[in-house]
Every structure is written in structure tokens, then in C-alpha cells.
Amino acid sequence: MSIYAFPAWSAAFVSAIARRAGLPEGALPAADRHARYIDALLARASAVPDGAPFLPYAPEDRAPKPGDLLCADRSAAPLSHWSMRLAEVGQPRPMHCDIVVRTSPGVIEVVGGNVQDLVVLRRFPVDAAGRVLPAPPGQPPFVLVLATQDSE
Template sequence: MRGWMRKGLALAMAGAALLAGCASPPPPPVVPPASVPPATQSAALVRAALTEWDRWGRLTVDGWPEALPVQAAPENYSSILTYWESVPEGPGVIRRHQDTHDALLAGLTEMLPEGAPPAALPSISLWAYPAWSAAFVSYVMQRAGVPGFVFPPSAAHSTYIDALLAGWASYPEGAPFRPHDPSEYAPRPGDLICADRSSAPLYHWQDKLAEAGQFRPMHCDVVVASGGGVVQAIGGNVLDAVVLRRFPADPAGHALPPPWDKPPFFVVFENRLDSAP
């Protein structure tokens, strides 16, 4: 618990500083593109991701910074608990988070002088473990009305990635999510763009087929807009918050490879919810 407090305080001190070299102006407000009919499930997924981004204060970064331009509001921890409700592993995680929250708040309050105002939690990072990025994706899928048999909610990205790949392998023409190499497919709103955070990462989604069922630390974001030399995608647990990231893209719209020291993109899942049988 003390380690979480130190991490939270460190992030709070660093959160007000902009990453050097990321001085480009923020993007304009992101809205579901007109090319996506508003009643489609793809548009519903984009709207669900945008709703959570708005809830967290529209935090936006370019690429892969080490800190947010502003600190996420600590009261957003309740949203994290909501995300955990969407996955099978959630109830146990929620109980641990609530116990930790109550114990920490009680300890901070005891250290205050008599008559002082109630203690405030130092940072949202207190709820950063276990990682909740896959729970976030599962939550927005549920909010968009995507059935669990199409996108199985999970606390691990690698689990639902295996399921999406298996669905494509068994029925390529009708799979609701189709895998593509990032260098060969330009992401569109409603797609998922995924990176492998392993120490020995995969660079091609075909390699994940060969190790189905094996856990890997991964991360996926929901693409909400593309064009103008960037792919804009929203993810959870990005620097302990829900964040819109702008990834550089080539003239054809393909997301460019991340820097050598960042997790490589290894798959983009084309969202075919509106066309697959």
C-alpha cells in the first residue's frame, strides 16, 4: 500500500508538466465520423469510448509520453470499479479495491490534526493494479451492445484477442473482427489497435495463433478517428487514466511503428460488426 502512495504522489508532482517535444496543439473535438451511420454498432462503440474519455476530462497525448499534461481527477476511481464490473474477474478486484480505499483513507484521516478537513486520496494510481485496460475495452464493448459470445469480456487483452483470432480462423468470412497487419491496413473508427507489451514481443498476429491460450501482457485501444496523418484511439489505464492518444500514420493511413523502446503494434482488428452475419 505504501508503494501505491509513493507512486501516486510522484505522479501528482509530475502530472502538471508537459512531455518535452510534445508541444503540438491538442486535436479538435473528436466525434463519430459522418461516414459511420449513427445507428450502427461500430458508431455505438466509438460513442461509448468517447463518453468515457469525456468523463475523464478529455485527456489527450501525442504518441507515447511519460506523463499526462494534467493529472487525472482522483474521484474517477469509481469509474474503474464500473469497468471491473464488466469482466468475470471483477468482483474480487472490486472487493480488494474497496478494502484498500477504506483502509488508506482511514489511515490518512488518522494522521490529520483534530478538526482538519477530511483526507483526500493522493492519486488515481492507487487503483492502477491490477491493470484495468482490458476491463475498459470490455466495458465499452458491453455499452455498445456487443454480445459476450462475440467479444468475451476479460481482464486480460490476450484472452479476448485469442477468442477474436479463433473466431476469424474458424469462419473468416463471417468473423465480426478481422485481424490485419498494421502495415497493411488503415484503422477506421470502431477498430481495435493492439500492441504487445512483452519483453520478447510479437510483431505479427499470426504468431499469436501458434500460442493460443498463453498469457501475454498486451494493450488495445479503440480507434475513434483517423486521417490527417494520425490515428486517434482511446484506451484505459494509459498513464492511470482513460486517454485519447494520437499515433502517427503514413499518407495511406497506416499507423507507423512505435519507437524501438515502446510496445510494437502487432494487429489491428477490423470491426465488422455491422456487416458480419
């Protein structure tokens, strides 16, 4: 069965929380798929880095902070780096992003929608510098941190 056979609402959850937090539509576009708003945010960061609401980083290069988005690639052939997404802009790719809500030594806490059809708080281990450790085998790899300009 295809991953697309299940109702997807996690991207809509991220969009709704962004509105609730006061971000305008232009800062994080409403989308029915994570790849759609990721593409828009990557394009804006590339075109106007100083004015972009979010900047892209590889998880190994950036310790996420509250308000940032932590994104994983759920496809059968995951991207090895977020920049690979630039070559396939507009094409479907099953991804999932969670909103970072808290960081503390050794752990990061994120909230995501449609995690087993629920809104869930999850914890992921981080290294001493606060960077997210690679996902365990069999789990979707983290490929992107979308850092808010406020967290710069």
C-alpha cells in the first residue's frame, strides 16, 4: 500500500500552528504536504536570505532551537542532504516536519501532527552541541532543520 493512501494532515497541522503563533501566510505557506512549504521556504531562503523567515541547515550543522522545524524524509530513497531537494522542487516527496518546542542537555522535544494519527510530543537525543543525532535504523532520517531567523 502506498504512503499516499493514508490521510495526511501533519503539514496542515504545522501550517495551523504557524498561524496561531502569529506567522503570516508568507512566512510559512499553508500546505497539504510538507514538501510544498519546504520548497517555498528553500526558494525564499535562496532568493532573499536576509529576509527569509526560515533558513535551511543540515541537522549535523545546526542545533535546533524552539520555533525551528526538524524535518525527516520518509521516502524509500531518502535525500542524503537537504540541498538535493532543490533539484526536485515541486515533485512529491513524503516528508515530515515537527516543531521544536524545547531543548535541554541531551534531548530535544518536538511536536508533530499525524504521528500515528495524533498530535504527539516526541523526544530525540542530541549531542553535546545540541545537534540532533541520526535517527535509529529503520526510522526516517532527519535531513533538514529550518531555523527561524529569530533563532539565529
